[in-house]
Amino acid sequence: MNTDHSPPSRYDPKELSDEELVERAHVELFHITRAYAELMQRYQRTLFNVCARYLGNERDADDVCQEVMLKVLYGLKNFEGKSKFKTWLYSITYNECITQYRKERRKRRLIDALSLDPLEEASEEKAPKLEERGGLDRWLVHVNPIDREILVLRFVAELEFQEIADIMHMGLSATKMRYKRALDRLREKFSGLAEP
DSSP: OOOOOOOOSOOOGGGSOHHHHHHHHHHHTTTOOHHHHHHHHHHHHHHHHHHHHHHSSHHHHHHHHHHHHHHHHHHGGGOOOSSOHHHHHHHHHHHHHHHHHHHHHHHHHHHHHTTOOHHHHHHTOOOOOGGGGOTHHHHHTTSOHHHHHHHHHHHTSOOOHHHHHHHHTOOHHHHHHHHHHHHHHHHHHHTTTOOO
């Protein structure tokens, strides 16, 4: 009599929900990465867009995405499913973006302290500035980092307010209030610039 309760190894990952893929990954990792790879493929584009809009350049966004994917790979076995996979993923992403943002800010301060020309330093980086592309990016440069992250998680990652509040360790009402104020500020700032 076979008492092995592990799921059959043949399945189409595209047909499974996030939760089912997480269950598969618990059993498969680290020998098989099929379920993990499907999860990453589902969120890869949005993950990159969230990072790029938060950090303001594609090079840093790419670095952070790689870091997030590694953290998910090594953390997936311990993910207990108390929140949705998507919420857990964006929580990791948010924390990594904050870490990267602080690193870049420290680096800029160091460049200034050493009296290097920051424009000369920036010209070496060929990554296009996202805000030059228009759309949401043009607006995001006008809000502080916390409000920017709320807007990105709402519009790019399409998360619910409660999920955003959980990720950012804020109360639900505080999250909604910051969201509304950020939108009001943007509307005020761009009301004269809106195209008919």
